[in-house]
Amino acid sequence: MMKKPLKLQIKRIGAILAAAAIGILSVPMYTDAMEHRSYTYIYDYWGDVQDTPDVYEVYKVFTSSELGLDVRFNNPSGLYAHDDKVYVVDTGNNRIVAFVKDEKLGLVQDSVIDSVRFAPGPSTFSGPTDMAISDDGNIFIADKGNNRIIKMDANCNYLMQFDLPVDSALSADTIFLPNKVVVDTAERVYCISDGINKGLLKYEADGTFAGFIGATKAPYDLWDYIWKKFATQEQIDRMTVAVPTEYSNIYMDYEGFIYASVPVSDAQALDDLKVDSVRRLNLLGNNILVNNGEWLNCGDIYWGSAGGYSGPSCFSDVTAFENDIYVCLDKNRGRLFGYDDQGRMVFAFGGNGNMDGYFRRPIAIEHMGYDLLVLDQADCSITYFVLSDFGQNIFNAIDQFDRGEYEASGESWEKVLAADGNYDLAYIGIGRSLLRQKRYKEAMTYFELKYDDDNYSKAFKEYRKEWVQSHLFITVGILLLIFLVPLGIEKYRNMQIEIATSDVFRFPDPEDNMTRAEIREYHKKQRQEFREREKAKKEARKLAKMGSNR
Amino acid sequence: MANTEVKGNSAVRGILGWFKKTFDAKYWDSLKFSLYCITHPLDGFWDLTHEKRGTYAAANTILFITVLVRLLNLKYTSFVIQTVYWEDLNIWLYIASILFPLALFVIGNWATTTLFDGKGKLGQVYIGTCYALTPYPLMQVPLMILSNGLTTNEAQFYTVLSVLSLVWCGLLLIAGMGQIHEFGGAKNILFLIFSLFAMLVMVFILMLFFSMITQGIGYFYSLYREFMFRA
Numbered sequence: 001m002m003k004k005p006l007k008l009q010i011k012r013i014g015a016i017l018a019a020a021a022i023g024i025l026s027v028p029m030y031t032d033a034m035e036h037r038s039y040t041y042i043y044d045y046w047g048d049v050q051d052t053p054d055v056y057e058v059y060k061v062f063t064s065s066e067l068g069l070d071v072r073f074n075n076p077s078g079l080y081a082h083d084d085k086v087y088v089v090d091t092g093n094n095r096i097v098a099f100v101k102d103e104k105l106g107l108v109q110d111s112v113i114d115s116v117r118f119a120p121g122p123s124t125f126s127g128p129t130d131m132a133i134s135d136d137g138n139i140f141i142a143d144k145g146n147n148r149i150i151k152m153d154a155n156c157n158y159l160m161q162f163d164l165p166v167d168s169a170l171s172a173d174t175i176f177l178p179n180k181v182v183v184d185t186a187e188r189v190y191c192i193s194d195g196i197n198k199g200l201l202k203y204e205a206d207g208t209f210a211g212f213i214g215a216t217k218a219p220y221d222l223w224d225y226i227w228k229k230f231a232t233q234e235q236i237d238r239m240t241v242a243v244p245t246e247y248s249n250i251y252m253d254y255e256g257f258i259y260a261s262v263p264v265s266d267a268q269a270l271d272d273l274k275v276d277s278v279r280r281l282n283l284l285g286n287n288i289l290v291n292n293g294e295w296l297n298c299g300d301i302y303w304g305s306a307g308g309y310s311g312p313s314c315f316s317d318v319t320a321f322e323n324d325i326y327v328c329l330d331k332n333r334g335r336l337f338g339y340d341d342q343g344r345m346v347f348a349f350g351g352n353g354n355m356d357g358y359f360r361r362p363i364a365i366e367h368m369g370y371d372l373l374v375l376d377q378a379d380c381s382i383t384y385f386v387l388s389d390f391g392q393n394i395f396n397a398i399d400q401f402d403r404g405e406y407e408a409s410g411e412s413w414e415k416v417l418a419a420d421g422n423y424d425l426a427y428i429g430i431g432r433s434l435l436r437q438k439r440y441k442e443a444m445t446y447f448e449l450k451y452d453d454d455n456y457s458k459a460f461k462e463y464r465k466e467w468v469q470s471h472l473f474i475t476v477g478i479l480l481l482i483f484l485v486p487l488g489i490e491k492y493r494n495m496q497i498e499i500a501t502s503d504v505f506r507f508p509d510p511e512d513n514m515t516r517a518e519i520r521e522y523h524k525k526q527r528q529e530f531r532e533r534e535k536a537k538k539e540a541r542k543l544a545k546m547g548s549n550r
Numbered sequence: 551m552a553n554t555e556v557k558g559n560s561a562v563r564g565i566l567g568w569f570k571k572t573f574d575a576k577y578w579d580s581l582k583f584s585l586y587c588i589t590h591p592l593d594g595f596w597d598l599t600h601e602k603r604g605t606y607a608a609a610n611t612i613l614f615i616t617v618l619v620r621l622l623n624l625k626y627t628s629f630v631i632q633t634v635y636w637e638d639l640n641i642w643l644y645i646a647s648i649l650f651p652l653a654l655f656v657i658g659n660w661a662t663t664t665l666f667d668g669k670g671k672l673g674q675v676y677i678g679t680c681y682a683l684t685p686y687p688l689m690q691v692p693l694m695i696l697s698n699g700l701t702t703n704e705a706q707f708y709t710v711l712s713v714l715s716l717v718w719c720g721l722l723l724i725a726g727m728g729q730i731h732e733f734g735g736a737k738n739i740l741f742l743i744f745s746l747f748a749m750l751v752m753v754f755i756l757m758l759f760f761s762m763i764t765q766g767i768g769y770f771y772s773l774y775r776e777f778m779f780r781a
Contacts, residue, residue: 046635453630457701464699 039357040349042423045294045451047301050422055338055347055391056372058357059384060106067099068109073380078130078142078180079317079364079373085110086366086373087131088382089141094125096141101368106384113139116150119158125150132183132252140189142178149178149191149203162189165209169198182252190250190258197244199285200258213285216244216262216275245275249317249364257282259326261315270298270312278318278328292454293344299330299337300348309333309352317365319372323398327365327372334359336372344425346394357383370395390419397429406436424450435459440466580608584684591722595729598681599674606673609680612687617648619687619694628697631708651749652679658748659727663741668731678730682722689715 038051064072074092081087084101095114099107115123126145133139138159141150149162164176177194184190187205190213199215228236251259258281269275277298280289295301299313309332316331324341335350351358361378372385387395397412410433416426431446432455440463447456468475514522583603587594598604621641624634656679660672670678689711697708728738 045633046637448629451629451633453702457630457703461701 039351040347042345042348042425043295043301044422044424047295050424052347052420052423053390054349054388055394056336056349056385057388057391059371059386061356062107062382062384064380067097067107067382069097073097075377076375076380077363077377078128079366079375079382080131080133081366081368081373082133084368086368086382087133088375089128089131091127091129091144094128094145096125096128096131107382113141113156115156116141116152117155117157119150119161121148121161122146129178130180132181134183134187135185136187138187140181140183142181142191144177144179144194147176147178149181149189151189160207162191162203162207165201165203167209167211169212170196180247180249182250182258184252184256190252192247192250194246197246200247200250200260200281213283214247214258214260214279214281214287215285216247216279248315251317251319253280253320253326254322257288259318259320261318261328263314263316263331264298264312265314267303267312270296277313277315278326280326289343290341291343293339293342294451295345297328297337297339297343297345299328299335300333307352313337316363319365319367321367321370323395323402325395325398327367329362329365329374331362334362336365336374340398340425344428346425347391357385359383390416393419394423394425397426401429401432406433409433410437428452428455431455431459435462438462577605577607579603580605581611584608584612584681587681587726588684588688588718588722591725592729595678595681595722595726598678598726599670599730604677604681606677609677612684613649613652613680615687616683617645619690620648621645623690623694626694626698628700630700630702631697631705654749654752655679655745658752659741659745662744662748663727663731663733666737666741668733668741670727670730674730675727678726679723682719682726685715685718685722689718 040052040054040056041049042052044050060066071093073088073090075090076088077091078089079086080089086099086101086107088097088099090097093114095112097112098110100110102108114125116125117123125141125143127143128141129144130142131140137154139150139152139154139156141152143150147164151159151161153159162178164170164174174196178191179194180192182190188210189203189205190200191203193201197215199212202210202213204210224239228239231239245262245264247260248263249261253259260279260281262275262277262279264270264275264277266275270277273296276287276289277296278289279287282288289297291297299315303310303312311332313328313330313335314332315328317329318326320326325338325346328337328339329335330337330350333350334352335348337348338346340346349357350362352360354360359374359376359379361376362374363377364375366373366375370387374383374385375381376383393412393415397409397416400406400409400412410430413426413429413433416423417430420426427446427450431443431450431452434440434443434446435455435458440459443459444456444463447453447459580603583594583598587598621644623632624639624644656672656676659679660668660670660675662668663670663675693708693711693715700708724738724742727733727742728735731738731741733741
């Protein structure tokens with residue numbers, strides 16, 4: 001985790017230096033060097049942009065006329081997909097329009113929900129912003145203008161409603177403005193309310209308020225604290241107040257965990273890891289999103305101010321597939337960022353503009369199977385994305401791995417690699433597949449290519465174990481050598497000293513000119529003397545020992 | 551059989567002879583003395599200058615090996631320990647990033663100590679500094695080999711030993727400077743800190759100098775362009 005912000009900063013410093021250099025040269029430069037060229041891209045290990053083939057392709061852009069609506073969409077702000085139906089919450093027209101997925105035509109209008117029967121309050125909606133459907137088929141609508149969340153059955157009959165909770169944490173003048181709503185399998189309701197930054201409001205199925213969960217921490221700055229100690233009241237008033245950011249949108253995934261997107265605008269807080277761009281909340285409201293990627297899951301990791309857009313990616317919505325890949329929608333630059341269950345980037349694509357596949361004000365994202373739907377608030381259109389062949393291979397590989405079909409997964413990744421040699425996840429995917437097949441040496445090469453040290457270590461550990469077992473003789477030999485050689489050298493040295501100092505091996509003076517027989521005789525005499533000396537020494541030691549015993 | 555042996559022997563002798571001619575005994579002695587220095591810093595660094603046991607040749611060799619090991623580290627240390635962004639690596643800048651601070655330190659240290667009874671000459675400070683680097687290649691080469699047999703969990707061993715080699719170098723530098731200048735403990739530390747400040751001042755002046763030069767050249771260049779444009 002620690003190296004992430006550092007790397008981020010190094011990149012940033014590099015960008016600033018480059019900008020400074022450009023400034024000094026005073027060359028007018030409109031193209032941002034960091035800006036990508038292709039529609040789809042990823043960040044590699046080094047954080048460099050790598051162009052990739054399109055993972056998602058635009059199937060069709062559905063505008064009001066193409067959907068055959070009598071009344072055009074007006075400021076739609078919510079999108080919800082359930083089974084094969086898509087619901088667009090048409091805020092400006094106080095209605096919800098349902099569409100059915102059709103194989104030939106794409107989306108076909110199904111029904112319009114614009115009122116609730118037998119409601120105690122107003123029977124029509126006032127600026128609804130979001131909706132959700134429970135497993136039992138009950139519909140929950142965030143009726144923002146009427147300050148309520150309506151629960152009704154599939155036939156639009158009123159069941160109950162959720163109002164502003166009575167809670168000491170809320171001030172008296174708080175107005176209930178439910179903006180986004182999700183519902184879990186037990187029909188517990190979680191909602192974001194505008195102006196309440198204490199987290200998500202959680203209601204039990206019977207309508208009782210169960211408290212706030214998953215509040216984002218207020219970014220705390222020591223420097224601000226010290227500064228405030230010396231600043232005048234006027235200065236303090238002018239300072240931006242650090243309040244916890246509200247979530248922009250929530251999504252209930254298939255496991256019952258809530259994905260929540262945070263509209264980050266403070267780049268410094270992002271660098272300091274004080275805010276998360278996207279969170280996955282468990283029942284206690286703790287963030288359980290895994291973030292093992294080389295880079296933060298914050299969308300773009302560096303940003304110029306090209307094209308009139310500046311600052312970090314600002315997520316307006318998030319959705320998650322059944323294979324734990326989650327897709328975040330950046331309303332700042334109109335891009336979609338997909339991350340896998342480990343927080344590694346799968347794809348990034350999109351942009352601001354008027355062409356198909358580009359957005360003006362993307363507000364909500366949903367998925368049907370592996371298809372993606374993006375609602376554009378300004379364009380009043382739904383962009384329908386489908387997986388390309390390339391994307392299909394990626395998703396196949398991930399699914400096959402999850403199912404335990406490791407060899408098939410490896411083959412799918414090979415196909416991905418054939419299409420794009422710069423796709424990091426393919427190398428790691430092949431490596432993981434090989435690792436499961438116990439082909440450690442090959443796995444290691446793939447991991448090393450993309451610097452995946454954790455997986456490499458797993459493979460290397462096994463490989464090392466195997467190597468040691470199959471080369472037991474050499475291993476033991478080496479270990480013995482390590483210990484025996486120094487010992488041997490020591491012994492050898494001692495022997496040399498002994499030889500040099502002992503009389504036995506002392507040679508007669510060459511100037512004496514002795515014959516061979518005489519030399520032999522000399523050595524014999526020396527040995528005799530040596531033995532006697534040793535005997536005497538032994539005896540002396542014995543005596544000394546006896547003496548000490550006494 | 552015997553013939554080849556003689557031949558081999560003569561060849562070995564030839565090479566040894568060449569070595570002896572090229573690197574005299576003094577050189578080998580002074581190079582070997584670095585091993586004594588790193589284990590007996592106080593005694594070693596005293597003798598290094600006062601008994602003239604160190605030579606420039608040996609100091610240069612140690613510095614060269616240190617730089618070489620640093621370069622080899624880039625390529626042969628396991629990626630589990632460090633990854634290198636080759637696209638952005640300028641080998642000359644990388645070498646300069648070692649040699650430049652070293653040169654600054656040598657000059658800065660000599661410049662400050664010479665004003666306050668420091669006995670060391672500039673050359674002696676250089677020799678001492680280079681000799682203090684000895685543990686770095688000595689420890690980094692085995693570590694480099696070891697790193698290729700480590701997993702992420704075991705990377706801590708590498709880190710600890712690697713830091714140790716640097717700490718060893720640092721302690722040697724402190725001890726060495728003290729002995730070379732014949733300074734006591736507190737005075738020695740004080741002047742090492744002064745040296746750091748001297749380094750900063752030099753960097754500042756260099757930057758000032760270069761920016762002035764650039765401005766100057768820029769001025770005359772624009773003058774020339776203007777002149778050519780009008781002419």
